[in-house]
Amino acid sequence: MDWPEFSRWGARISEWARVYHETIRSRPVRSQVASGDILKALPESPPKLGTDMEAIFTDFEEIVMPGITHWQHPRFFAYFPANATPPSMLAEFLTSIIAPQCMLWQTSPAATEMETRMIDWLRQSVGLADDFSGVIQDTASTATLAAVLTMRERALNWQGNEEGLSGKRPLRIYCSCEVHTSVDRAIWIAGIGQENLIRVPTHGSTRAMDPNALDANIAEDIAAGLTPAGIVACIGGTGTGACDNITEVCDIAEKYGLYVHVDAAWAGAAMICSEFRGLWNDVDRANSVVFNPHKWLGVQFDCSAHFVKEPDDLVRTLAINPEYLRTSDRDGVINYSEWSISLGRRFRALKIWFVLRVYGLDYLKTTIRNHVEWSQQLCEMIRAEPNFEIITEPVLSLFTFRFVLQNSSDLDSLNQSFVDRINDQGEIYITQTRVNGDLVIRFQAAQFEATRDDVLYALNVLREMSRSMITSEPN
Numbered sequence: 001m002d003w004p005e006f007s008r009w010g011a012r013i014s015e016w017a018r019v020y021h022e023t024i025r026s027r028p029v030r031s032q033v034a035s036g037d038i039l040k041a042l043p044e045s046p047p048k049l050g051t052d053m054e055a056i057f058t059d060f061e062e063i064v065m066p067g068i069t070h071w072q073h074p075r076f077f078a079y080f081p082a083n084a085t086p087p088s089m090l091a092e093f094l095t096s097i098i099a100p101q102c103m104l105w106q107t108s109p110a111a112t113e114m115e116t117r118m119i120d121w122l123r124q125s126v127g128l129a130d131d132f133s134g135v136i137q138d139t140a141s142t143a144t145l146a147a148v149l150t151m152r153e154r155a156l157n158w159q160g161n162e163e164g165l166s167g168k169r170p171l172r173i174y175c176s177c178e179v180h181t182s183v184d185r186a187i188w189i190a191g192i193g194q195e196n197l198i199r200v201p202t203h204g205s206t207r208a209m210d211p212n213a214l215d216a217n218i219a220e221d222i223a224a225g226l227t228p229a230g231i232v233a234c235i236g237g238t239g240t241g242a243c244d245n246i247t248e249v250c251d252i253a254e255k256y257g258l259y260v261h262v263d264a265a266w267a268g269a270a271m272i273c274s275e276f277r278g279l280w281n282d283v284d285r286a287n288s289v290v291f292n293p294h295k296w297l298g299v300q301f302d303c304s305a306h307f308v309k310e311p312d313d314l315v316r317t318l319a320i321n322p323e324y325l326r327t328s329d330r331d332g333v334i335n336y337s338e339w340s341i342s343l344g345r346r347f348r349a350l351k352i353w354f355v356l357r358v359y360g361l362d363y364l365k366t367t368i369r370n371h372v373e374w375s376q377q378l379c380e381m382i383r384a385e386p387n388f389e390i391i392t393e394p395v396l397s398l399f400t401f402r403f404v405l406q407n408s409s410d411l412d413s414l415n416q417s418f419v420d421r422i423n424d425q426g427e428i429y430i431t432q433t434r435v436n437g438d439l440v441i442r443f444q445a446a447q448f449e450a451t452r453d454d455v456l457y458a459l460n461v462l463r464e465m466s467r468s469m470i471t472s473e474p475n
Helices: 003-022 037-041 053-067 086-098 109-126 140-155 182-189 211-223 246-256 267-272 274-280 311-318 349-383 411-425 452-472
Strands: 133-137 171-176 197-200 227-234 259-263 288-291 304-308 388-395 398-403 431-435 438-444
Touching (some): 037 053, 140 227, 140 288, 140 304, 211 227, 211 246, 267 349
Parallel strands (some): 171 227
Antiparallel strands (some): 398 438
16 A cells, blocks of 8 residues: 555544444344354455455455454443543544554653653543652553552562562452453453452442451451552442442552552543542542543543652563663653553553643533533433342442343343343443342443433333333233
């Protein structure tokens, strides 16, 4: 492909993108293909000769698109969307074109210095104290792994990387059952081991860690000769939106000298709205905090804002400097590869810059407030419906509910069937979770282009499916 052809195809794909997004409501939200359909449509061997771009694009539409679940669909109510706004897409296009490798300051000074500024813009936007600095990671999972590794190194007096964990007293990390599974993976990768991740019981309507249980677990571990290393708290747990009480967690952490990492992956973006900051009161006392601009702020995936109170601890945990990466000293130079798991780094700050400048914080605040209001309106409408019950109350735009039939002997199977049939229909996309062992239906509204009509449309779909299943249910 020469550059004139690239230009023609760039314009054509841009037009295709416009049509795709303007007509996306006509597509089923979740892909409707069967397992293996796409694989069977792809040749088993790579081509020996080049293929005309026209044929490739035809195959893209006929093979790839049927197998895509449309995360940018305004009626995507499953998981939490990875939003991609037009300015973010354009920034990613530019990043792909210039294709910089941003591991060191000298390999792309603009990328490093813009990252420094964009992290501080985000810090200001969500109201974090000015003693936090930070780094842009790919996902919250990576930020959590970096935090767990830092917990490990601090607890081992910075000897873990050098000596390993063999022969040392087991380390203990504490969290609730509401945290994301990325915490489990971080424990595995850090070599701490699943049995040393202590699940603290929750209490109250926010499903927060019970502080008395947390304190008792730590004290018991110390008495048993184990080494407590840190606590992972969540603000907006993925399943139900659970929020730990950061004040209580930090009180206990300070009592025992433990590191606190706050995972606010999706809910953290809502803190640009000051009225929601009560969910993470005292967050400035934590050692690190993470949230994903690639969710509620409309910044193209992947982009995770990882804030740290003591950056030297993070660098001491992760930095390694072979000769070929050494650079001449310059005042104020940061090499963000020393703050990250990966050496190679993308120019992620550019899309934050584009999005914040195109929309401004006021527009983004209105978008989040609308999603919260519309979701809570839908919750009240579902509450008023027969055969539905609200299980967990809304946390921002996330709540759970259950489909109930009095003559059903297996409500878990009934609700799984309800979810599957809704998603097979394709008008909306929802998912399930478990609350106190029971399978329930999870709903959230946060897709950037969603309107109030899109969110409330879900009620029509839920009503119709409930009537259909009531009619088909044997007496």
